[in-house]
Amino acid sequence: MSGLTFRKRAEPDQRLDLSILTPGHLAKLDLSEIAALPIGTTKQLVTVGDIFALSGNDPAMIRLEGGSERFDRIGEAMDGGAIHVDGDAGWRIGRLMRGGRLTVTGSVGGLAGSGMSGGFLSIGGDTGDFLGGPMAGEMVGMRGGAIRVGGSAGTRAADRMRRGTIVVDGAVGENAGSRMIAGTLVVGGLARGAPGRLMKRGTLVLCGGAERLTPTFLDNGPADLLILKLMAEEFAAGDIGGVPFDGAPMRRIGGDTAVLGKGEIFLPLS
Known part of the structure; x- marks a missing residue:
């Protein structure tokens, strides 16, 4: 069997x-049934067959050849299998994902991985606001799984994050890890x-430093913790891959004492 392929026309x-x-x-659908599925968002009817040429027969391995920033909600609520997008994608990529592997080689819009509870989401380029965060009105963001x-x-990457791991190789916009409940966010570049x-618990590893911290965080001084080395090794051995820290001592900042105050931020020693 060959993977089910959607080639953008x-x-x-x-x-x-x-x-x-x-x-x-x-x-349980054949190619003709899949081609007839409606995917438009306006009064004008658009079907899968209008946009894509279909081939292959294994829906457990889906491939979209040719992306678009107008391709929204790819992999939403998926619970297994694999989806590979060759190119860019729109917003809500991998939202409510429960399992499987979703890979996008290009950049994506906002709310990627929003509310996901399992699986692995890989984004090759940039992502928009609220990575792993909640939609308006929701009390919890990412609840499990991993994002690279x-x-x-x-802005607001890992907002209200409860569980799971996010690694961003580049910089993050303003207020990453805001209102964080638990989980881990690793940032290679500057955290603006x-x-x-207002994080209650959780861990931020900000390898490129932070633009500023609120006065309700407390400097705990240099920390040479074995857990940092173990984290780096575990990430490198799994789906996430290598991270921009190696377990060397970092400065530990505790907070946010404006709320529960059991979170921690690790910064490079200066």
């Missing part, structure tokens, strides 16, 4: 809802704004 003239294109949804971003992330604002 042309750039769509409207945003598309591709949440139906997951291994679980397509498992090869580029930079927008005031990272960790």
Whole structure:
């Protein structure tokens, strides 16, 4: 069997809802049934077959050849299998993901990995705001799983994060880790704004430093912790891969004491 492949015919003239294109949804459909699925978001009917040329027969391995920033909700609520996107994608990529592997080689919009509880999301380029965060009105963001971003992330990455791991190789926008409940966020570049604002628990490893911290964080001084070395080794051996710290001593900052105050931020020693 060969993976189910969707080859983009042309750039769509409207945003598309591709949440139906997951291994679980397509498992019992043949190619003609898949081609007839509606994916448009306006009054103009758009089907899968209008946008993609289909081939292959294994829905457990889905491949989108040719991306677009108008391809929204790819991998939403997927619970197994694999989806590979060759190019860019839109917003809500991997939202509510429970299992499987979702890979996007390009950049994506906001709310990537929002509310995900399992699986692995890999983004080769940049991502928009609220990476792993909640949608408006939701009390919890990411609840499990892992995200790796090869580029930079927008504002409020890991907002209200409860569990899981996010690694961003580049910089992050303002207030990463805000209202964090638990989990781990690793940032290779500069963390802009005031990272960790109102975090209750959780760990931020800010390898490129922070623009500033709120006065409700307390400097605990240099920390030579075995856990940092173990974390780096575990990440390197798993799906996440190598991280921009090696377990060497870092400065530990505790807080946010404006709330529960059991979170921690690790910064490079200066």
